[in-house]
Amino acid sequence: MFITPLASLFRLVWRCLITLTGWLALSSYAMASDISREQFFSPTLGYSYPYTIYLPDGYDKDASAPYPVIYLLHGSFGNELDWATRGNLPLVANRLISAGHIPPAVFVMPGSRSWWVDGYNEPARSAFFNDLLPHIESTYNVGNTRHLRGVAGLSAGGFGALNFALERPDMFAAVAALSPASYVPAPPANSSANRHPAFLNEQGQFDQSLWERLNYNAHLEEYRIHVTPRPNSATSDIPPVPLYISAGRSDVYDAEFHARLLRQAMERIQPGYVRLDLYPGGHTWRVWRASLPAALNFMFQYVGHPKVLVE
Incomplete structure (x- = not known):
């Protein structure tokens, strides 16, 4: 479809207004917390790795006890600003912390050009584990042990967060x-x-075999072995990773159906530690904003509690 220069200009102005509105909103959250956009050089990527970080009110870089940290991943063709400007993360975190529902915590919202995989366009998975986590843990007073870390994401970020947890349940x-x-x-x-550079081969075609190797069902058996207690053992060496799932009932990508498949697969491995919430709406920020408080409340039943071990 032909797009006129005027239409292109309108779209550019509209995107700028959205970004400006988001950052103006962030300035009001700063009264109770600190949020900033940062970057560092990533050896794995060979260029700067951007991220947005939320520090809770009263954050103390010298506190003896490190803060719990949640890594929030954006969706396909998104960026490190999405959760802060469109997802209401600062407002939600401030309210939950102020109400005592979750402890003061740090939220890291990284940016990626990929689907959080080592795809055709960038090694996003490797950069996350090899570069981002060490950078955050050496720069901020956050935990570097399993019980102080959580990972979450929406859409493609949900794909990535799930894969990270299944591949590294020890983290x-x-x-x-x-x-x-x-x-x-x-x-x-x-x-x-189907059109994202992460999955397009040299011929510009979607690589189905790569998708199958990287999707969550390819990790399930190894994950099951890691988290299932061995014979004559009451618990496994690595506890299962409790999973929260949400989806909109009118999602154009049939997310509810795939969310139910995911819950069924994970319940077989860790019964009682999977929760699925369904919301009115589609594949939109309305659904993700609505489900974020429930997701964080669920996660902080386990994050920050060293003695919570799932059998």
Whole structure:
């Protein structure tokens, strides 16, 4: 479809207004917390790794006890500003902390050009584990042990968060996947995965075999082995990672159906430690904003509690 220069200008101005409005909103949150956009050089990527970070009111870089930290991943073609400017993360975190529902915590919202995978366009998964986590843990007073870490994300970020938790259950105490784009056996025709550079081979075609190797169901058996108690043992060496899932009932990518498949698969491995919430709405920020408080409340039943071990 031909787009006129005037229409292109209008879209550019509209995007700028959205970003400006978001940052103006953030300035009001700063009264109770501190939020900033940062970056550092990533050896894995070979260029700067951007992230937005939320520090709670009263954050003390010299406190003897490190803060719990949640890594929040954005969706396909999103960026490190999304959760802060569109997802209401600062407002939600301030309210939950002020009400005593969750402890003072740090939230890291990284940016990625990929679907949080080592895909064709960038090694996003490797950069997350090899560069981002060490940078955050050496720069801020946050925990570097399993019980003080959680990971969450929306859509493609839900795909990534789920995979991170399944691949490395030794590193995360809880995971939340909001409308996760974890489609089995393949993404629907209207999914951006089909045109995202992360999954396009040298011929510009979607690589189905890569998708299958990277999707959550490829990790389930190894995860089950890690978290299932061995014979004559009451608990496993690595506890399961409790999982929160949400989806909109009118999601255009049929996220409810795929969320139910995911819950069923995970309940077989860790019964009682999977929660699925369904919301009116589609694959939109309305649903993700609505489910964020429930997701964080769920995660902080486990994050920050060293003695909470799931059998």
